Amino acid sequence: MEFAIGGRGPGGWAGAFRAASRRRRAARVAAAVVAGVAAVGGATYYWTQQAECDEENSTQLENSIDQEAQALLELQRERSKALVSSATVAASGDGVSRGRRQATAAAATARAGSNRGIVNSTNVAEFPRAPSMAALKTSTDPTSSRTNVKVDRKFFAQLWRFVRIVIPSLRSRECWVTLGIGATLVARTRLDIWVSDNAGDIVKAIVARDRDAFMRKCVRDISIMMFPMSLVNNVLKLLISLLRVMARKRLTLYFHELYLSQLTFYKATNLDNRIQNIDQLVTQDVEKFCTTLVNLYSNVSKPLLDVVLFSSRLARSLGAKGPAIMIGYFILTSAILRKLQPPFGRLTADEQRLEGDFRLCHSRLIMHAEEIAFYGGGQREKFFINGTFEKLLQHMQRIFMARFRIGLLDSILVKYLATIVGYCVVSMPIFFTSGFVRTLLAPLGRSLNVDFEKPTDADDAAQVAEMYTRNSRLLISLSAAIGRLVLSGKELTRLAGYTTRVGELDSVLRDLRRPENALHGSVSAVAKLGMEDVELRAAMVPGRLVDNVDYVRFEHVNIVSPDRILLAKDLCFEVPPGTNVLITGPNGCGKSSLFRVLCGLWPLYGGTLYRPPRGRMFYIPQRPYLAIGSLREQVIYPMTTLEMRDRNIRDEDLQKLLDEVHLGELSRRRNGWDNVCDWSDVLSGGEKQRLAMARLFFHRPQYAVLDECTSAVSLDVEGYLYTHARELGITLITVSHRPSLWRFHEKLLRFDGHGGWTFTDIRPEDIPQLTGVNGELVAA
Ligand SMILES: Nc1ncnc2c1ncn2[C@@H]1O[C@H](COP(=O)(O)OP(=O)(O)OP(=O)(O)O)[C@@H](O)[C@H]1O
Numbered sequence: 183m184e185f186a187i188g189g190r191g192p193g194g195w196a197g198a199f200r201a202a203s204r205r206r207r208a209a210r211v212a213a214a215v216v217a218g219v220a221a222v223g224g225a226t227y228y229w230t231q232q233a234e235c236d237e238e239n240s241t242q243l244e245n246s247i248d249q250e251a252q253a254l255l256e257l258q259r260e261r262s263k264a265l266v267s268s269a270t271v272a273a274s275g276d277g278v279s280r281g282r283r284q285a286t287a288a289a290a291t292a293r294a295g296s297n298r299g300i301v302n303s304t305n306v307a308e309f310p311r312a313p314s315m316a317a318l319k320t321s322t323d324p325t326s327s328r329t330n331v332k333v334d335r336k337f338f339a340q341l342w343r344f345v346r347i348v349i350p351s352l353r354s355r356e357c358w359v360t361l362g363i364g365a366t367l368v369a370r371t372r373l374d375i376w377v378s379d380n381a382g383d384i385v386k387a388i389v390a391r392d393r394d395a396f397m398r399k400c401v402r403d404i405s406i407m408m409f410p411m412s413l414v415n416n417v418l419k420l421l422i423s424l425l426r427v428m429a430r431k432r433l434t435l436y437f438h439e440l441y442l443s444q445l446t447f448y449k450a451t452n453l454d455n456r457i458q459n460i461d462q463l464v465t466q467d468v469e470k471f472c473t474t475l476v477n478l479y480s481n482v483s484k485p486l487l488d489v490v491l492f493s494s495r496l497a498r499s500l501g502a503k504g505p506a507i508m509i510g511y512f513i514l515t516s517a518i519l520r521k522l523q524p525p526f527g528r529l530t531a532d533e534q535r536l537e538g539d540f541r542l543c544h545s546r547l548i549m550h551a552e553e554i555a556f557y558g559g560g561q562r563e564k565f566f567i568n569g570t571f572e573k574l575l576q577h578m579q580r581i582f583m584a585r586f587r588i589g590l591l592d593s594i595l596v597k598y599l600a601t602i603v604g605y606c607v608v609s610m611p612i613f614f615t616s617g618f619v620r621t622l623l624a625p626l627g628r629s630l631n632v633d634f635e636k637p638t639d640a641d642d643a644a645q646v647a648e649m650y651t652r653n654s655r656l657l658i659s660l661s662a663a664i665g666r667l668v669l670s671g672k673e674l675t676r677l678a679g680y681t682t683r684v685g686e687l688d689s690v691l692r693d694l695r696r697p698e699n700a701l702h703g704s705v706s707a708v709a710k711l712g713m714e715d716v717e718l719r720a721a722m723v724p725g726r727l728v729d730n731v732d733y734v735r736f737e738h739v740n741i742v743s744p745d746r747i748l749l750a751k752d753l754c755f756e757v758p759p760g761t762n763v764l765i766t767g768p769n770g771c772g773k774s775s776l777f778r779v780l781c782g783l784w785p786l787y788g789g790t791l792y793r794p795p796r797g798r799m800f801y802i803p804q805r806p807y808l809a810i811g812s813l814r815e816q817v818i819y820p821m822t823t824l825e826m827r828d829r830n831i832r833d834e835d836l837q838k839l840l841d842e843v844h845l846g847e848l849s850r851r852r853n854g855w856d857n858v859c860d861w862s863d864v865l866s867g868g869e870k871q872r873l874a875m876a877r878l879f880f881h882r883p884q885y886a887v888l889d890e891c892t893s894a895v896s897l898d899v900e901g902y903l904y905t906h907a908r909e910l911g912i913t914l915i916t917v918s919h920r921p922s923l924w925r926f927h928e929k930l931l932r933f934d935g936h937g938g939w940t941f942t943d944i945r946p947e948d949i950p951q952l953t954g955v956n957g958e959l960v961a962a
Contacts, residue, residue, distance in 0.1 A: 337678045340685040344471070347436050348429040356432065359425045360479070366418045367484045371491050373411050374659055378495070380404070382652030390644035422480055429472035433684075437464050440691040448783050449694045453744045456690045463687045471680035478673045481666055488663035496656045499649050504607050508657060511603045512664050515595045522591060524584040533581060536574040543567045600661070608653045721748050725786035729793050733758050734780070734885060734915070738789030741775050748937050749775050752788065755931060755941040759884065762914040762926060764944065767933030773917045776931075777801060777887045780915075793885075800883035802891040806874035808861035813848055816861055817876050839879050842906060843872040844899055867894040875903045879910060888916040897922055924949045 349356045380399055387395035441447050441464065450460055457463065493505040547554065547563055554563060721740040734757040741750040749772030757763050765773045778784040780793060781801055793799065809819050817836050818826050833855050840846050848869075849855055865873065871894050878886055886907065892900045904926040907914055916923060924930075930944050 333674055333678045337681055340681050341475075341677070343688075344433065344681065344684065345475075348432050348472070348475075350432070356425065356428050359421055359428065363418065363421045363425060363480060364483065366414055366421060367480065367487060369410075369414050370418060371484065371487050373407070373414060374488070375491060375495055375656070376407065377411075378652045378655040378659070380407075381655055382648035382650075385651040386644045386648030389647040392644075418480075422476055426473055426476045429476060430469050433468050433472060434464065437468065437687065437691070440688070440695065444695055445783060446691055446694050450691060453784065454690060454694060457687055460687065463683060467680055467683050467687075471677070471684045474673055474677045474680055478670060478677055481673060482670045485663035485666040485670070488659060489667070492656050492660040492663065496653060496660065499653055500607065500610065504610065504653070504657070505660060507607050508603065508660060509664060511600065512661065512668075515600070516668060519588075519592060519595065523588055526581075526584070529577075529581050529584065533574070533577055536570070536577050540567070540570045540574050543570050604654070604657055604661075608650060608657060715746070718742070718746055718748060721751065722746075722787050725788050726790040727782070727786055727793075728790060729795055731792045732794050732798075732884065733792060734794070735792040736789075737792070739779065739786065739791055740788035741772050741779055742785070742787050743772075743775060744784070750933060750939055751937045753939060754789075755929075757885070757913065757915060757929070759913050760911075761928045762908070762916065763929040763931055764924060764927040765915065765917045765931045765933070766919065767939075768935040771933040771935040773933060774889055777889060777915075777917075780887065798884040799887065800878055800881055800885070801887040802874045802878055802889065804871075804890040804893055805867075806870050806877075806891065808865070808870060808873070810860075811858060812853075812855060813857045813861075814855040816873055817880055819877060821881075836876075836880070839876040842879060843876045843903065845869060845872050845876065848873075868896070871895050872899065872903070875907075878912070879906065882910055883912060886912045886914050888914055888918075890918055892923075893918070893920070901926075921949075 349360060351357065380403055383399040384396060387393075387399055441450065441460070447460075450457065489509075493509075496505050543563075543566060547567070554560065722742055725739060736753040736755055739750075739753045740748060741753065742748055753776075755763075765776065767773055775784060779786055779791070781799065782796070807819075808816055811819075812823075814823060814826070814833065814836060817839060818831075833849075836855065837846065837849055840849055851857060861873075862870065871892055874891055892903060895903070900920075900922065904914070904923065908926070914927070916927065924944055925946075927944055929941065931939060931941050933939050
């Protein structure tokens with residue numbers, strides 16, 4: 183709220199103030215402080231009410247955003263798939279530590295890649311996992327905490343937890359910066375009061391034609407004070423920005439630690455549907471939380487201080503009634519405006535949804551441009567897109583009209599009437615010293631034990647001008663402080679929203695890392711089973727992992743999907759070193775899931791799993807993960823160049839590997855081994871798979887899990903790769919539908935798609951019977 187107070191007040195006030203006794207003045211100051219605090223209480227009540235209103239609006243906004251999120255699901259799914267396939271590979275490739283370093287960059291690429299994903303949607307569609315389906319479930323879930331944002335005890339408890347992470351100790355830098363901001367705020371308020379006093383003195387000197395006083399106050403004092411004033415202002419800005427960055431750093435690193443270790447990133451995105459869009463939570467919501475928290479700190483503490491100090495200062499000249507009337511007026515007008523205000527929260531939410539619909543139409547056009555073009559559907563799409571745009575425009579016009587109506591009232595109450603009230607308050611001692619105002623203020627005066635006495639006539643024009651200037655400035659500052667307090671209500675609700683979201687992330691990540699959940703999944707998953715799920719209940723008994731042997735053995739292990747479907751019952755087989763195993767079965771029967779259990783991504787149920795330590799196993803999926811970085815880093819992933827140098831491995835050694843997989847040319851392109859580009863875009867499907875095989879040969883694990891990872895490689899090269907892997911002593915566990923691969927394996931694990939399985943020898947005489955003339959599978 184602002185005033186347009188200006189002009190010159192009439193003379194005759196000064197005597198009134200000279201005549202006031204010290205005792206009375208002290209009483210008035212005390213009363214003014216009480217009035218100020220009471221008014222702040224009123225303002226606080228107001229903005230709590232406001233917060234509830236905002237809460238309602240924000241819930242509507244959130245709901246609407248949910249709808250928009252649903253509408254945009256198709257696009258997000260593409261992006262999530264890219265992210266999750268990266269997460270799966272980073273998890274199974276033991277790339278955790280490296281993944282931590284590259285998390286931000288990878289997310290950025292995935293996001294940037296979403297556009298490519300749109301155009302190239304056929305590639306992405308190969309991937310069966312769609313964690314965004316889980317996102318769909320939770321985003322519409324009415325019990326989701328997104329719809330339940332409250333400024334309550336739980337909020338303050340959560341907030342306190344994060345404040346303790348952000349400010350870990352009283353000796354931390356963050357604590358000093360927080361205290362520094364507090365001290366700077368006090369200094370700034372004191373300087374504001376000095377400015378008001380000084381402005382009064384300057385006007386007084388001008389009116390009294392006192393040149394010496396004018397030079398002293400205007401030139402000398404301001405010249406001296408401009409240094410501390412500009413210093414304080416800018417130090418305040420600097421400290422607030424610093425605290426924001428420090429808070430974000432602490433909190434982001436805290437979440438990175440939780441998220442990127444112990445495969446939590448995989449579990450959170452694949453096995454658990456409690457949270458969605460973790461990338462957004464970690465990168466954006468944490469940042470917004472920190473910004474809102476720091477802003478709230480400065481936006482509440484400063485105005486509170488201002489209200490108390492400005493009120494007490496004003497009371498010295500106007501008595502308690504000045505600030506009390508002004509604050510009362512603000513509370514009154516705010517209440518009126520709130521009553522009459524249209525539901526802008528809902529209107530804005532609707533606007534967002536309509537904008538989302540409009541954007542989605544265009545995005546779908548880009549995504550399916552080819553199909554639409556083949557169908558000749560341009561006209562149909564135009565009709566549809568124009569219709570959506572028309573709806574958006576009509577809604578925007580409705581909002582403009584609502585804003586126009588409330589704007590009229592707003593200007594009258596907040597600008598012009600407030601100006602009148604401000605003028606009246608400042609000139610009260612001279613014009614309104616008896617009668618109506620006295621009667622009006624009498625109850626307030628009695629309750630505050632203040633005597634709103636009539637000041638004696640002032641007669642010193644210079645002093646009057648001084649008082650007028652100072653008081654009007656103080657009143658402007660006071661009203662600005664109350665305005666900021668009122669706005670803080672909105673910020674508090676926003677902070678509650680971010681705290682809930684960040685708090686949810688925190689509790690889910692911590693839950694997934696609990697020792698009892700680490701190996702066996704969420705305990706609650708079993709607890710949620712109904713009594714009718716007898717078989718499932720029996721199958722989901724926590725299993726035992728022995729990971730220090732040099733063979734792979736499944737003993738009575740059950741494979742259960744996160745959706746609690748029993749994919750394989752009572753698995754028992756052994757893969758001794760040197761015995762390659764081929765896994766076959768219909769789509770969706772659980773072949774890849776076996777690997778997920780083997781690598782520790784999915785919970786282990788049933789019996790005992792024996793396997794070598796993770797570092798001695800390697801996993802290559804059908805679409806290999808290519809990290810951000812140079813060509814060298816693609817081959818050695820998840821090892822870093824530094825680690826490679828430490829182990830005395832040279833680029834020439836890598837070149838041999840590339841030659842083995844028939845990709846030797848790659849290192850001879852521009853920038854050679856240091857060539858950094860988006861490798862998933864640059865390489866063809868077959869080249870990516872061969873590069874992944876070079877990576878396998880580089881790491882030479884004891885066991886390699888190959889999940890259809892040569893499906894795009896020509897048959898002759900594929901044969902060579904398998905032969906070479908055997909020469910290197912790598913034992914292979916392969917999923918493939920290609921009969922051409924049977925000859926490289928000794929055992930066959932076949933799933934029947936109903937939980938059953940067989941584990942048999944592959945006899946040489948079986949192989950020709952199973953392959954047709956062109957190498958296709960004719961019996962299984
Ligand atoms: N994260 C997950 N959440 C829920 N269900 C899943 C998840 N991952 C896989 N599934 C389900 O588990 C089943 C087995 O999936 P899996 O990937 O093991 O199939 P697959 O045998 O490898 O199939 P394909 O031959 O098509 O690759 C499928 O029905 C799949 O939908």
